[in-house]
Amino acid sequence: TLFRSLVNVNYEFSVSDPQRNISGAKVEVTSQSNIYDMFFDSNTQELKFIVAGPPDTTSKTTVLIPGSLLSGGDHALDCCIKVFLDGKQVSSSSTSEGVMFEHAHVGRSEVVIKTM
Numbered sequence: 001t002l003f004r005s006l007v008n009v010n011y012e013f014s015v016s017d018p019q020r021n022i023s024g025a026k027v028e029v030t031s032q033s034n035i036y037d038m039f040f041d042s043n044t045q046e047l048k049f050i051v052a053g054p055p056d057t058t059s060k061t062t063v064l065i066p067g068s069l070l071s072g073g074d075h076a077l078d079c080c081i082k083v084f085l086d087g088k089q090v091s092s093s094s095t096s097e098g099v100m101f102e103h104a105h106v107g108r109s110e111v112v113i114k115t116m
Helices: 073-079
Strands: 007-016 022-031 034-041 046-055 058-063 081-085 089-090 090-096 099-104 107-115
Touching: 007 034, 007 046, 022 046, 034 058, 046 058, 073 081, 073 090, 081 090, 089 099
Parallel strands: none
Antiparallel strands: 007 022, 022 058, 034 046, 046 107, 058 099, 081 089, 081 107, 090 099
């Protein structure tokens, strides 16, 4: 199967964690997927969103999460981030540019990013 290449799109979301009195934290996403329904679950400390795209395409997605949003802060961003796609952990890397992961599109998928 040949994978068609898609164009990068930049997104910016404002998320809040009322339990820790954080509002309007800016999460920036660069992706070849459509990204939507982003929210931060303050009970589980998970950032959740939907990625979607045409079948037989792959996407590289980078999510820049402010350290203030995660328990553990910037240290947690450096060491302990895990990315799950439809409940399965996918390999990811964290840099100053954000958390990056790649995936194949299967319609729409739920992404969960959390610290372990």
